[in-house]
Amino acid sequence: MALFKTALLALVALFTSYTFAVSPLVVKGADFVNSVDGTRFQIIGVAYQPGGSSGFDPGSGIDPLSNGTVCLRDAALMQRLGVNAIRVYNLDPDLDHSECASIFNAAGIYMILDVNSPLPNQSLNRGAPWESYNSDYLQRVFQVLEGFMHFNNTLGFFSGNEVINEDSVPQVPAYIRAVTRDIKDYIAAQASRDIPVGYSAADVRPLLMGTFNYMSCGLANETSSKIDFFGLNSYSWCGDATFQTSGYDVLVEEFSNTTIPIFFSEYGCNNVSPRVFTEVPVLYSEQMTPVFSGGLIYEYSEEPNNYGLVNLNDNGTVSILRDYDNLRKQYDALDVALLARANATATSLTAPACGHSLLAGTNFSMSFDIPTRPNGVDDLIKKGVSGSYPTGTSSITNTKPSQIVYATNGQQLTGLELTVLANDESNLPGNNTSGTTPETPSGTASTTGTASTSSSSSSPTNTNAAAKVDDTKFGSLIFGALTVGFLMQW
Ligand SMILES: *[C@@H]1O[C@H](CO)[C@@H](O)[C@H](O)[C@H]1NC(C)=O
Ligand SMILES: *[C@@H]1O[C@H](CO)[C@@H](O)[C@H](O)[C@H]1NC(C)=O
Ligand SMILES: *[C@@H]1O[C@H](CO)[C@@H](O)[C@H](O)[C@H]1NC(C)=O
Ligand SMILES: *[C@@H]1O[C@H](CO)[C@@H](O)[C@H](O)[C@H]1NC(C)=O
Ligand SMILES: *[C@@H]1O[C@H](CO)[C@@H](O)[C@H](O)[C@H]1NC(C)=O
Ligand SMILES: *[C@@H]1O[C@H](CO)[C@@H](O)[C@H](O)[C@H]1NC(C)=O
Ligand SMILES: *[C@@H]1O[C@H](CO)[C@@H](O)[C@H](O)[C@H]1NC(C)=O
Ligand SMILES: *[C@@H]1O[C@H](CO)[C@@H](O)[C@H](O)[C@H]1NC(C)=O
Numbered sequence: 462m463a464l465f466k467t468a469l470l471a472l473v474a475l476f477t478s479y480t481f482a483v484s485p486l487v488v489k490g491a492d493f494v495n496s497v498d499g500t501r502f503q504i505i506g507v508a509y510q511p512g513g514s515s516g517f518d519p520g521s522g523i524d525p526l527s528n529g530t531v532c533l534r535d536a537a538l539m540q541r542l543g544v545n546a547i548r549v550y551n552l553d554p555d556l557d558h559s560e561c562a563s564i565f566n567a568a569g570i571y572m573i574l575d576v577n578s579p580l581p582n583q584s585l586n587r588g589a590p591w592e593s594y595n596s597d598y599l600q601r602v603f604q605v606l607e608g609f610m611h612f613n614n615t616l617g618f619f620s621g622n623e624v625i626n627e628d629s630v631p632q633v634p635a636y637i638r639a640v641t642r643d644i645k646d647y648i649a650a651q652a653s654r655d656i657p658v659g660y661s662a663a664d665v666r667p668l669l670m671g672t673f674n675y676m677s678c679g680l681a682n683e684t685s686s687k688i689d690f691f692g693l694n695s696y697s698w699c700g701d702a703t704f705q706t707s708g709y710d711v712l713v714e715e716f717s718n719t720t721i722p723i724f725f726s727e728y729g730c731n732n733v734s735p736r737v738f739t740e741v742p743v744l745y746s747e748q749m750t751p752v753f754s755g756g757l758i759y760e761y762s763e764e765p766n767n768y769g770l771v772n773l774n775d776n777g778t779v780s781i782l783r784d785y786d787n788l789r790k791q792y793d794a795l796d797v798a799l800l801a802r803a804n805a806t807a808t809s810l811t812a813p814a815c816g817h818s819l820l821a822g823t824n825f826s827m828s829f830d831i832p833t834r835p836n837g838v839d840d841l842i843k844k845g846v847s848g849s850y851p852t853g854t855s856s857i858t859n860t861k862p863s864q865i866v867y868a869t870n871g872q873q874l875t876g877l878e879l880t881v882l883a884n885d886e887s888n889l890p891g892n893n894t895s896g897t898t899p900e901t902p903s904g905t906a907s908t909t910g911t912a913s914t915s916s917s918s919s920s921p922t923n924t925n926a927a928a929k930v931d932d933t934k935f936g937s938l939i940f941g942a943l944t945v946g947f948l949m950q951w
């Protein structure tokens with residue numbers, strides 16, 4: 462195997478000028494910060510996985526970021542909604558993602574990418590991580606990195622999603638730190654900038670703080686295995702709940718000493734439908750922004766588990782759903798100036814030292830011995846994995862989606878267009894709101910759901926790698942969520 466990389470020169474030659482749009486983000490203490498102007502960045506995001514994880518088929522030549530025609534349509538609708546970030550779960554490293562990355566970049570939208578997939582050897586096995594932690598797996602992970610690490614709008618990578626839960630063996634946390642270390646070492650060796658790497662946790666409250674502490678504490682003998690940010694998949698705010706009934710107050714308290722950025726890597730309970738998204742103004746208020754850096758609503762497209770903001774029709778058209786209008790209204794009301802305000806205390810925090818006291822109450826292995834790399838992996842890191850990879854984003858020329866989009870009132874949306882943002886800008890709610898209908902879409906949900914208690918929760922994802930549609934482990938997550946409010950024994 463030839464261990465060198467070739468840039469996609471032909472592709473680069475197609476474009477003569479570059480747009481810069483978003484600036485790379487860096488982690489400073491507990492905040493994401495714009496590397497150019499120093500402002501704080503808070504994630505106003507949506508999960509993007511059209512077709513769900515069952516639609517992921519590496520042989521097909523299609524993944525969520527492979528078709529520019531589709532990405533342009535969706536990026537324009539997301540820009541109109543007001544988002545500045547997407548999370549994409551399942552990616553095929555053999556496909557070229559530069560057109561979609563360039564479109565999202567031009568729209569001022571960052572990408573957070575999972576390096577795993579549900580397929581064999583493409584994620585850690587929570588029952589026997591030592592079996593799945595092998596060089597085939599890591600090679601595939603590094604290929605995903607190569608496919609995205611040259612784009613400025615790559616916000617970060619998730620080294621794992623919900624690997625730790627009630628079924629995981631005590632050694633799993635150490636293996637996640639090992640994968641995180643290998644990813645960060647690869648980026649340090651092969652990328653031109655530092656790209657943050659984090660972990661996305663299931664909201665299993667008895668394990669949550671232990672997971673967070675294990676992943677984010679500092680080791681004196683090695684710095685790469687510490688995560689740079691922590692994502693929490695949380696569905697505890699359902700309907701018209703409150704800061705208290707949702708248990709968000711407990712999360713803010715328990716994470717109050719965080720030294721890294723924390724955000725909801727999925728949120729948006731759908732027990733009450735249509736969703737009213739009353740958690741949005743609270744998440745972006747002073748009640749939560751000292752601890753949280755925003756979150757990603759699950760999810761853009763309607764799939765069998767009913768979390769969609771839009772319906773992607775079989776004939777290529779899109780129907781905007783009521784949840785999209787409701788969410789947009791909540792985003793539009795946010796005080797975006799508040800979100801960008803940096804805080805000198807938060808940006809200068811450093812991690813606590815790893816120690817057994819951080820793991821009290823968990824059944825994790827009490828060791829911070831991080832597994833050594835499988836044979837051959839050092840070489841992959843040093844030389845880079847083979848393959849053809851893009852060198853960066855390019856300017857885009859086409860900004861008008863060709864597909865028909867229907868508003869919630871059934872009328873066609875006219876004038877939908879992607880606004881190419883200027884250098885160093887990312888998208889904000891209330892700006893770049895192209896697309897109108899003859900009649901104002903009715904958009905307002907009159908349904909005010911029953912307030913949920915902190916024990917009601919649901920979660921559509923529970924696998925290491927992917928948002929699932931056929932969620933066979935749904936019950937166990939509900940079981941985990943029933944323990945909301947349980948306080949760790951310290
Ligand atoms: C990426 O960001 C860096 C730093 O802001 C900038 O120098 C570079 O030109 C950008 N690259 C592209 C392709 O936008
Ligand atoms: C991209 O998607 C469009 C619209 O669905 C479709 O017509 C086109 O064939 C796709 N292109 C590729 C290369 O698959
Ligand atoms: C998974 O990786 C192992 C070790 O590298 C290899 O022996 C096995 O064939 C792989 N399995 C699949 C399904 O690719
Ligand atoms: C670990 O603890 C969790 C939460 O208390 C429990 O659900 C799970 O069964 C335990 N796992 C093992 C392997 O003991
Ligand atoms: C946060 O740190 C303070 C000061 O060290 C400590 O008193 C408090 O218990 C910590 N809170 C949590 C939830 O760990
Ligand atoms: C496309 O499909 C949607 C949903 O089935 C339907 O409402 C719409 O009329 C169709 N549009 C066209 C142009 O065929
Ligand atoms: C600034 O950050 C510190 C540390 O995270 C936090 O305790 C404090 O509440 C923050 N202040 C504001 C105004 O957000
Ligand atoms: C690194 O430090 C941790 C915590 O003190 C320890 O458990 C581990 O064995 C050390 N690792 C190595 C390779 O020395």
Ligand SMILES: *[C@@H]1O[C@H](CO)[C@@H](O)[C@H](O)[C@H]1NC(C)=O
Nearest residue numbers: 795797798889890891892893
């Ligand atoms: C963009 O949105 C911000 C915040 O809502 C607002 O202050 C600014 O004026 C808007 N810019 C444009 C061009 O609409």
Ligand SMILES: CC(=O)N[C@H]1CO[C@H](CO)[C@@H](O)[C@@H]1O
Nearest residue numbers: 880886887888889892893894
């Ligand atoms: C046309 C338009 O409204 N463009 C705005 C898009 O959003 C950016 C930043 O959010 C503004 O600077 C543009 O003026």
